[in-house]
Amino acid sequence: MSLLDASGPIEFAPGAWLLPNHASEQAADILAAIRECVRQAPLRHFMTPGNKPMSVLSSNCGDFGWVSDSKGYRYQATDPKSDKPWPDIPSILLNDATQVAEQAGYPEFLPNACLINVYKPGAKMGLHQDRDESDLNEPVVSYSFGLPARFIWAGQTRTGTKQRLPLNHGDVLVWGGPSRLNYHGIDKLVEGTHPLTQQTRVNLTLRKA
DNA sequence: TAGTTACA
DNA sequence: CGGA
Numbered sequence: 001m002s003l004l005d006a007s008g009p010i011e012f013a014p015g016a017w018l019l020p021n022h023a024s025e026q027a028a029d030i031l032a033a034i035r036e037c038v039r040q041a042p043l044r045h046f047m048t049p050g051n052k053p054m055s056v057l058s059s060n061c062g063d064f065g066w067v068s069d070s071k072g073y074r075y076q077a078t079d080p081k082s083d084k085p086w087p088d089i090p091s092i093l094l095n096d097a098t099q100v101a102e103q104a105g106y107p108e109f110l111p112n113a114c115l116i117n118v119y120k121p122g123a124k125m126g127l128h129q130d131r132d133e134s135d136l137n138e139p140v141v142s143y144s145f146g147l148p149a150r151f152i153w154a155g156q157t158r159t160g161t162k163q164r165l166p167l168n169h170g171d172v173l174v175w176g177g178p179s180r181l182n183y184h185g186i187d188k189l190v191e192g193t194h195p196l197t198q199q200t201r202v203n204l205t206l207r208k209a
Numbered sequence: 210t211a212g213t214t215a216c217a
Numbered sequence: 218c219g220g221a
Contacts, residue, residue, distance in 0.1 A: 048210085048211065049210095049211095049212090049221085050210085050219075050220060050221065051212090051220070051221050052212040052220085052221095053212080054211060054212075056211085058211095066211090068211070070221065073211075117211090125211055126210065126211060126212065126213090127210075127211085128210070128211040129211090130211090158210070183210095185211080186211095210218100212218105212219105213218085213219100214218075215218095
């Protein structure tokens with residue numbers, strides 16, 4: 001982190017933290033490792049249970065991957081496209097996520113699932129809960145790389161007051177505890193170009209499945 | 210409802 | 218809301 005990016009962690013809701021620019025130094029290495037994951041398990045548009053395509057492109061690494069199709073949301077150990085195991089979570093990412101979780105008050109976080117979501121301009125993510133994990137005491141750690149986005153943070157229902165947080169390259173979010181089931185999403189991605197990712201936002205979300 | 214659209 |  002350079003002296004110009006000195007803002008520290010921000011607790012924007014109970015147990016929910018934004019770590020601005022936390023991962024910018026490791027970004028190139030993490031993205032290189034994720035590029036290799038995506039070579040082995042290609043990006044695809046998941047279908048929602050209502051059989052509508054998501055606008056983001058997705059893949060996974062880890063012992064389990066989050067998938068969605070007409071049968072619903074779930075974690076599974078193999079890529080439905082290939083029936084092969086997902087690639088390993090890159091160790092640089094796994095180690096950092098554990099450290100980040102500890103900083104936010106969630107010690108001994110050992111994620112076994114990393115969802116890779118790639119946003120092109122126009123892609124978005126509607127308000128949803130992360131609730132397909134078996135142990136909701138474990139937090140969610142989410143990395144943003146490349147193009148900026150606006151994160152929408154709601155309460156335990158979709159309605160009501162929402163916060164909007166800017167997410168820039170290298171920012172990391174952690175939420176758990178009382179905030180673990182809060183609805184959240186991403187506004188439609190605005191056009192732009194980033195030196196490391198071109199016209200792309202890369203989001204990596206680590207969880208214990 | 211991790212989806213889209215209509216309309217005030 | 219409504220298609221699957």
